Amino acid sequence: MPPIVIVDVHPHRHVVPRALRPVAVVAGGLLYAAGLVATVAFVALGFVLAAWQFGSERDPEQLPLGPGRALGLWLAAGAVMVLGLRYGRRLVRGRRATVLYLRRFRDDASMAAVTGAARRSLGGRWRLVSLDDARLVPVGLSTATSGLFSAGRFAARVPRALAVVWRRAFLVAVVVAAVSGFLLYDQGGVEALLAPFDLDGTMTFPLVPRPAVELTWDASGAFFVSVVAIALLGQATIVAMVVMFGVLVLMPLVVAVSSWSQAETWARANVRLRATGSSDVDRALAVLRQMEKKILAPRLVVLTVATPIWQETVRRLAAAADACLVDVSEPSANVVWELEHLRGLDVPCHFVGERPDLERLARAAVDGSDPAAAHIADLLAGREVLAYTTDRRGLGRFAGELRLTMDCPVRATA
Structure with missing residues (x-):
């Protein structure tokens, strides 16, 4: 039986x-x-076609485009819209695949190596899912992507905050105008209400009345200021409505940005999952299937699994995954069971391990000092195992080499 082949490149x-x-x-x-x-x-x-269709009193030749040319451009724009959004997204996304990453719990070296690879090189194509005992840190979106959407969410809150301020200011102005106006009317009727305003003066934008006399801090001054505030707020509303009508043309862009924001929120919500029963495993599998279709998705999902359903979860995830990645650094009965189970599946399997541990594993296969290690070495006989080291340079090299390894469809039964 040929020994395992430890490779660095x-x-x-x-x-x-x-x-x-x-x-x-x-x-x-x-x-x-x-x-x-x-x-x-x-x-x-x-809009141009609608104006031509329903504006019968207008000459079609007076429209920005003739009806025939507008219809042709409209159809061409529709075709580019469908093809561009559909196939452009597919090209950017590429073929995403799910990888089941199996390792021994509390193995810090393996966590550092594979987590670093997920951040640096694997996340573009491969989406990893690993079982965990709550120690493994999930890998979500890149820092730049998360920062961009955080800035977008902050910018989206600004119009809502301005709307809240507008409503409160308008309410205060109306209340002040009503109270002060009632007091003025009670004192002198309509003449008292109109006294603070310069009705003969001209108004420029913004259209607000000007005071006829020097304002004083009484009912007359309060009434004037509140009326001016209502006029300004009303004109701001009209300007906002005009802007919103102009933005209506850009609504597809707004919808696209909104969908990206929803995808980013979904990615943050599904970066860590928990399974205590079969229904939770079903939900995890559904999430993994969605990840393959999304541009924005976690690069390493952590699935915290209850011990009684650990083997069932491994079986179901391995059957649904596009590839399996197994860290064999620490020989154990669980690793033996995982390797034996994967041998019966038609799924690409790749093996990694920390170099000192792999060297001990190879020696144990020769001298028989560790039965579990010898059994694992027999299961991996003739197979290449990619080695990693925990230094910074070694982790960087491993990230690149692991990406190349994952691109080779090696079957577990090979």
Whole structure:
């Protein structure tokens, strides 16, 4: 039986796929951007066609575009919109695959190695899921992506905050105007109400009345100030409505940004899952299937599993995963069971381990000092096991080599 093969560098470099992937991302981004621009043109041209259709009293030739040309551009914009948004997103996303990452609990070296790889190189294509005892730290979106959406959420709160301030200010102005106006009317009727205002003066934008006399801090001054406030708030409302009508043309962009924000929220909510029964495992599998279809998704999902359903969870996740990654650094009965179970599945399997532990594993296969290690060595006989070290340089090298290893579809039964 040939021994296990400990490697530090993967022999296949996959030069062409690695070179084509950035090209596909750039092309997909441009195609998606063209789809977004086409949505704006699609809506705007729809307004032009509606004006031609329902504005019978107008000459169609007086419209910005002739009806025939507008219809042709509208159809072309619709085609670019559908193709750009659909296939541009697919090119950017690429083919996402789920990897079941199996390791011994409380193995800090394995956590550091694979978590670093998920952050640096695996997250673009591979989505990892690992069982855990609550020690493993999940890996969500990149820091830049999370920061961008945090800034977006803050910017989205500004209009809502302004709307709250507007409502409260308008309510206060109305109450002050009503109270002070009642007092003035009680004192001198309509003449007292109109006395503070310069009715003969001209008004410029913003359209607010000007005082006829020097204001005093009494009912007359309060009434004037509150009326001016109501006028300003009312004109601000009109300006906001005009702006909103203009933004209506950009509504597709707003919808796209909103969907991205919802995807980012979904990714943050599903970065750590918990399973205490079969129904929780079903939900975890559904989340993993959704991850493969999303551009924004966690790169390493942690599934905290109750001990009684640990083996059932491994079986179901391994059957649903596109590949399995097993850390064999620490020989144990659990690792033996995992390897024996994976041998019966038609799924690519890759093996990693810390170099000193792999060397001890290879020695144990020869001298028989550790039965579990010898059994694992027999199960891995002739298979390549990618080694890692815990120093900074070693972790960086391992991240790149692991990505190359994952791109090779090696079966567990090979």
